[in-house]
Every structure is written in structure tokens, then in C-alpha cells.
């Protein structure tokens with residue numbers, strides 16, 4: 001389904017006057033508004049191909065309807081999302097959940113919606129039909145070199161798919177670990193992982209990055225072989241300059257200071273990108289900003305500071321991806337909310353008075369430093385986001401547009417009541 005521009009235009013016409021009033025107030029209050037709007041216009045967040053169907057929990061899954069049943073339909077959904085918010089101009093594929101059989105066709109389809117392919121993700125955490133060796137006891141860290149070689153070959157195949165589509169990064173996330181003390185020799189598991197990653201890294205094209213994603217727990221419950229940013233960074237440093245650490249917000253123990261991790265990684269130029277989501281307890285994969293919006297702002301505060309320090313372009317230097325999926329909301333509405341929350345955090349971070357903050361820090365003025373951050377965080381920047389969308393030809397209010405136009409009902413009419421298994 002392609003959304004005609006006139007539908008967006010008439011939605012915008014209805015909301016424009018009210019929007020203008022709010023925007024005019026903000027523009028008067030914030031001299032930097034114009035600059036922020038432009039930065040928001042450029043900032044794109046990739047959508048994971050696995051988030052377009054309703055996710056499940058290990059206790060069950062309640063399918064939605066009108067969900068995409070093929071990679072083509074998933075691209076169509078991201079295209080729809082991008083038409084509505086002009087902020088989701090890329091898709092991140094998980095192989096083999098979404099195999100581009102005819103890469104040229106898939107690439108052209110994506111192009112027709114203005115979409116690019118972000119990082120490709122390998123999957124050695126599930127056994128696939130007909131697979132020779134099982135990943136039950138791990139993949140790249142496995143005690144058996146045959147299993148390791150199979151997992152290496154899979155990653156190299158994923159790079160090949162990515163090359164055909166124009167991706168520029170491979171994300172490796174391993175479920176490898178142990179659930180009981182004594183099960184694993186930690187040192188050997190780590191060394192095997194490094195050697196396997198080196199074999200994959202050797203096949204990485206010159207202009208590609210490798211993102212090494214860490215996670216402290218689940219599906220293994222005693223140890224994970226790449227458990228935290230230290231272990232990921234150690235691997236990335238040993239692998240070489242194309243290897244980076246990827247931060248998935250849900251992959252930490254409770255209360256870990258993620259913004260500090262982000263600051264240190266950026267300072268070392270070893271931060272590759274993000275999987276955005278939110279959580280209350282563990283790897284909940286909830287909508288970004290749904291539980292801890294202040295944390296999201298603090299992360300963006302470090303990103304704005306750190307990327308400027310490195311002299312890097314904000315929008316294009318890191319992998320910005322969502323990794324969220326759950327069982328209650330319409331996936332497209334959920335993604336709109338995630339994108340909105342991420343962009344709000346970015347806009348608020350751009351509002352931080354960095355000169356004043358620096359002085360407050362130099363003077364150890366703790367109260368002032370907190371005031372500066374919270375001044376920015378407590379500013380309602382939503383009119384700036386709306387304006388950036390409007391200038392890009394997108395909807396002033398994406399959620400309202402989706403609901404007013406009954407877009408899910410239209411998708412159900414087109415595709416029927418199908419729901420898909422996301423693999424999660």
C-alpha cells in the first residue's frame with residue numbers, strides 16, 4: 001500500500017494552525033530552533049525487519065492482523081512508516097528471518113519507498129532446518145570447530161547478502177554462554193569467539209563496519225560470552241578499526257549507567273551504534289522512551305557532546321536502529337512512538353547549554369549543572385519535531401494520521417487477517 005501525499009497534506013492542513021501557534025512560541029523562546037529543526041530533518045532511524053509483526057513472550061503470542069507476510073510486505077510497511085514520519089528511511093534485516101532472494105528486486109523496491117539497507121544481522125542463536133550442526137551449546141565460541149566454522153560461514157553469507165543490498169555493516173549478536181557453573185571454560189570460549197570473529201572480519205569489505213553487540217544475560221543465565229561493553233570493546237580493539245561496540249539499551253543489568261558507557265566508547269571512537277528500546281526489568285524490548293525517557297535524554301546528551309568532540313557528523317556516523325518488539329500494540333504505531341521518543345531525546349540534547357554546563361562542571365557547581373540538563377529535558381520540543389516532519393512532507397501527527405485513515409484496516413483488507421511469526 002502506498003500512501004498518497006494528498007492524504008498527508010490534508011491531515012496537515014487540518015492541524016496546521018494549532019501547530020503554528022505552538023511552534024511560534026517555541027521559536028521565540030529558543031533562538032536555536034531553526035538549527036534543531038534542520039538536524040531533525042536529517043536524522044533517520046532504521047527499522048528492524050523483525051519489528052513489523054507482533055512479538056511474543058515465551059508464554060505465548062497474540063497475532064495481529066494485516067501483518068506483512070513477506071520481506072516485500074515488510075519493506076512496504078517501513079515505506080509506509082517513512083512516508084508518514086520521513087524519519088525511518090532504512091531497514092535492518094535479520095538473516096535468515098528475511099532473506100533477499102532476488103537482491104536487485106528487493107533493492108529497487110526499497111528504493112521506490114526511499115529506503116536504504118542498514119546493518120545486516122546474522123543469526124547463530126537458532127537452528128535452521130537442514131542445518132548440519134546445532135547451536136544448542138553456542139556458535140562462535142563452541143568447543144567444536146565444526147560448529148564454529150558453520151557459524152563463521154553463515155556470517156560470511158550474511159555479509160554477501162548485505163553487499164548485494166548496499167548495507168555497510170554487520171551486526172553480530174551471540175546467544176553463546178552457559179547456564180551452569182562449570183559448563184564452560186570462560187577463557188577458551190572468549191578465545192574461540194575472538195578467532196571466529198577474526199575469520200569473519202577478514203571477509204568484511206573495506207568500507208564496512210562490524211558491530212559487536214553485548215548482552216549480560218538471556219538466553220543463557222549464568223554467563224554470556226560477550227556479556228558487557230568491556231568484553232565487546234576488548235574484541236573490537238583486537239579485531240581492528242572496522243570493529244565497534246554496539247549498545248542495545250536492554251542488554252544491561254538494572255541501573256547500569258548506560259550514558260557513561262556511551263561517553264567512554266565515543267571518546268575512544270569505538271561506539272558503532274545502537275539498538276534502541278526500553279525496559280523496566282530486563283531485555284523487555286519495549287517502545288523507546290516508554291519507561292526511562294530521562295535516561296534516553298542523558299544518552300543523547302553524551303552523543304551530542306561526544307560526536308562533536310570527535311568532529312563526526314551526527315546523523316551518519318553511527319548505526320541508529322530500533323530493536324523493539326512486543327505483544328500488545330500495533331507494530332507500526334509502536335515504531336512511530338519509538339522514533340518520536342528518540343527524536344525528542346535528540347532535540348532536547350541539542351538544547352543543552354554546553355558552554356554553561358562546562359563552566360558549571362569546572363566550578364563544581366552541581367546544582368547549576370543539574371538545572372542546565374533539566375531545563376533542556378523539561379522543554380516540550382514536540383513542535384520542533386512536527387515542523388521538521390512537515391518540512392519533509394511527512395505528517396504533523398503520525399499516530400493520529402495512522403488512526404484517522406484507518407491504515408491498519410486498509411492493510412487487513414489488502415492482506416487479510418494474517419499474522420506472522422517474528423522469530424522472537
Ligand code: LRH
Pocket residue numbers: 050121173213215248275283323
Ligand atoms: C538479542 C537481540 C539481538 C538480536 C535481536 C533480535 O536480544 O537484541 O540484537 O539480533 O535481539
Ligand code: MN
Pocket residue numbers: 173213248275323
Ligand atoms: Mn539488539
Ligand code: MN
Pocket residue numbers: 248250251283323
Ligand atoms: Mn535484545
